[in-house]
Amino acid sequence: MNRYHHRLNIPVTFQPEFPKNTNAAVLPYTKNQINKELINWLLNISVGIKHCEVFYLSPDSQSNHVIHLDGESFDDHVKLNFAYCETEELMNWFIPKENAILISKKTPIDTTYIETNEDQCILVHQAIIGQPSLVNVGQLHNISDVKSPRYCFSFVLSKLETNKRLTWDDAVEIFKDYIEKEHSNGI
Numbered sequence: 599m600n601r602y603h604h605r606l607n608i609p610v611t612f613q614p615e616f617p618k619n620t621n622a623a624v625l626p627y628t629k630n631q632i633n634k635e636l637i638n639w640l641l642n643i644s645v646g647i648k649h650c651e652v653f654y655l656s657p658d659s660q661s662n663h664v665i666h667l668d669g670e671s672f673d674d675h676v677k678l679n680f681a682y683c684e685t686e687e688l689m690n691w692f693i694p695k696e697n698a699i700l701i702s703k704k705t706p707i708d709t710t711y712i713e714t715n716e717d718q719c720i721l722v723h724q725a726i727i728g729q730p731s732l733v734n735v736g737q738l739h740n741i742s743d744v745k746s747p748r749y750c751f752s753f754v755l756s757k758l759e760t761n762k763r764l765t766w767d768d769a770v771e772i773f774k775d776y777i778e779k780e781h782s783n784g785i
């Protein structure tokens with residue numbers, strides 16, 4: 599099994615509130631905007647939501663194509679992503695080449711990420727993001743060009759008992775009954 603992406607089949611539906619009157623690439627999303635049914639279902643499996651964002655990618659935008667990892671260093675923390683795009687959208691994962699140039703930066707909403715260039719890394723996995731998917735954002739990733747607008751609601755998850763970010767291994771164990779058979783393509 600890959601360590602980058604799993605599509606989930608969960609028994610509750612997320613009701614997205616799409617951003618209005620903005621083309622911002624990333625916007626905060628509050629917990630109040632998440633339907634109680636989803637929050638309660640996660641609480642029942644001892645999972646909290648630590649942080650929420652919504653990403654917007656338009657067909658003529660370059661901003662989300664940057665190869666990056668979320669945070670200050672390589673790790674295996676996950677997000678629960680709900681992606682909406684009328685045409686195919688692909689998320690890609692990469693491993694850095696030896697001595698790759700990695701640059702620490704801040705998003706417009708002041709979160710840290712590490713950026714690199716395509717020539718500094720090797721593509722290792724691709725997947726179409728579902729509603730929802732578990733995605734490993736502690737490894738280098740980006741989104742391919744899209745042909746229609748894409749919104750992605752993205753939640754950093756935590757273990758309720760520790761309030762620590764959920765790792766890939768934690769998430770695979772906690773969501774094991776809901777992981778769909780592989781949809782994604784290892785390369």
Ligand SMILES: [Fe+2]
Binds near residue numbers: 666667668739
């Ligand atoms: Fe990211």
